Amino acid sequence: MNNYSSKLLDQVVEEFAKLPGIGKKTALRLALHLLHKDSNDAESLANSLIKMKNEVQFCKFCHNISDEEVCEICSNPKREKSVLCVVEDIRDVIAIENTSQYRGRYHILGGIISPMEGIGPDDLNIRSLLARITDEDIEEIILALPTTIEGDTTSFYLYKQIRDLEVIVSTIARGISIGDDLEYADEVTLGRSILNRLPYESTIKK
């Protein structure tokens, strides 16, 4: 019990504090902000949350969130149909889309294999990925999963499933971030960026 002299306020603080990265103090600040304002921010937030929960769908092809049965990316005729980028979740799609460097489509696994959290291959959208590779005219699968033990395990699991299916399996480049000093880079990243060096000409903009 927080004892903010109002159980109604307590309840809102409790709910906010369930969100990731929001502690009790921040939750209280948010709740009081929504309470104090003459505006109807609290109602707008509440209504948009309920509307999202009730109406949002997941694309039947790539599992991206969508307002329709098929998401904007999958239904866009300008996107290359032959390349699929496999990602962990929706945030990764947003991050890649923000670069404007990728014109193919996506496949969202909805997680990665993690025995610690009890997530196995069957909990992820892997069967639908294999079905797409068989059914659609896919030429390349780009694995863009995290470089953690779980991510690497998932990438390797997918590679074993896909390698006999006559598609190219690639993975996004890892290396020193652009603008970063070499001396501050971690050894694993620096080591890998030396091993995976590229012909200089390929990095020059034409």
Added chain:
Amino acid sequence: MNNYSSKLLDQVVEEFAKLPGIGKKTALRLALHLLHKDSNDAESLANSLIKMKNEVQFCKFCHNISDEEVCEICSNPKREKSVLCVVEDIRDVIAIENTSQYRGRYHILGGIISPMEGIGPDDLNIRSLLARITDEDIEEIILALPTTIEGDTTSFYLYKQIRDLEVIVSTIARGISIGDDLEYADEVTLGRSILNRLPYESTIKK
């Protein structure tokens, strides 16, 4: 437009990003968290917000938020009736209550005088404070407003209004925080804590 492939998600992100200290990235993380979970966190948050906005009241005496017409503190017979602590907003009440050192009641101004933001004395709960001093059996008014230009202006304004009303007007002590080194304290605070020095015996716990 954020273009997260779902206008429903966009809307929730927009609403979260209106909250203080929540940027677009955090808003997106919160929205996706509420979207992904199998739980009904989104509905609980939405419902508690609507309930709070519709049902919360402000205590008719001290203006604290409350579920009843009179708040828990004002209606508590164990609280001293003769002392009122004047604070800027509800958060200050919570902070003081957490110390368990104050047994009087409160009066919440709902802000401080700030010509920059167009807040004058008439926008604050000052008239009701003066009425309480006259009507109730108040012996002491403790000013616990911020030590900013606006806070000091408000304190001085209140002092001028109250000084002829036969109550003691006091203000909370400012000084070096307990546990802080003197060398790191700012000069104003250190200077004031020397000017406002206390008899040593009064600080010894008995």
